[in-house]
Amino acid sequence: MGFIKTTEQDSNYNHLEKMSVSELLKNINNEDKTVPLAVAQALPQIELLIQQIVNKLNDGGRLFYIGAGTSGRLGILDASECPPTFGVSHDLIVGLIAGGDSAIRKAVEFAEDSLTLGWEDLKAYNINSNDVVVGIAASGTTPYVISALEICNKNNIITGCITCNQNSPLSETAQFPIEVIVGPEFLTGSSRMKAGTAQKLVLNMITTTTMIQLGHVKGNKMVDMQLSNNKLVDRGTKMIMAELNISEKEAKKLLDTFGNVRLAIQNYKNGNK
The missing domain is CATH 3.40.50.10490 (Glucose-6-phosphate isomerase like protein; domain 1)
Structure with a gap:
């Protein structure tokens, strides 16, 4: 053709x-x-x-x-x-x-x-x-x-x-x-x-x-996303709450500490809170 x-x-x-x-x-x-x-x-x-x-x-x-x-x-x-x-x-x-x-x-x-x-x-x-x-x-x-x-x-x-x-x-x-x-x-x-x-x-x-x-997604979540605005910080906090079954205050503290959803979840599970 x-x-x-x-x-x-x-x-x-x-x-x-x-x-x-x-x-x-x-x-x-x-x-x-x-x-x-x-x-x-x-x-x-x-x-x-x-x-x-x-x-x-x-x-x-x-x-x-x-x-x-x-x-x-x-x-x-x-x-x-x-x-x-x-x-x-x-x-x-x-x-x-x-x-x-x-x-x-x-x-x-x-x-x-x-x-x-x-x-x-x-x-x-x-x-x-x-x-x-x-x-x-x-x-x-x-x-x-x-x-x-x-x-x-x-x-x-x-x-x-x-x-x-x-x-x-x-x-x-x-x-x-x-x-x-x-x-x-x-x-x-x-x-x-x-x-x-x-x-x-x-x-x-x-x-x-x-x-x-390449491993940048967990479940159906963007666990490696950059926390570049309030909307994304809120989304990341909710991801952590759902994954770890913890309060919003705890999840936000983890996110502030580790700066990344994946790292926050990994460290919590490893006992680093």
Whole structure:
């Protein structure tokens, strides 16, 4: 089968400007409902990539996301949420975007078309064969991403990708491709919509599953989370209360003493109160 950009195909809806707000919302929602079903079709591909990531991170490697525009922003979002959620280093999962950090807020013209900047951005982190690089591009044709993965492959670095078109150049380049085929967007070509939602769902799966596999979750709780605000301190206190069957005052004291839910529980059980 040849390569067809379904993400760029004409919307299934027309005359959007003539629809009422209610109609617009209903139709967007109907399209959004198809996204988890498309992700479900890709679960075997997602599993293969996660296995590679878990193996490398267990051996001291890192995970890099690299993308442009919406795809780059989503990778950075997912990477930035791992330290507070799972208590891991900011260096463990790194998100890179074409055009650098300023492109997170404001698009940098033609940055995604560079054939050299992707690898340069990775080299700044001393990328090596212990690491995994996942290219994110809804279109599957972004030069910044594809060129970086091509050089990774030559340097014995494991590569994966998340794309929303079948048989794309990016899928052909990545060793462990993930293709979530969401079809045409409600607003023709606006891949921040269904494609972006699909990428976010897959990214959630990758890091959450990886962190569980690496031991950063106990039961169903984020026992290694950073206590960076009052809400999280309260959540941590409740985790300790439930696990140890103690009062809120005791649990809060333990949390204040050890600064971490896991350590608080371990020390209590070891008699260090």
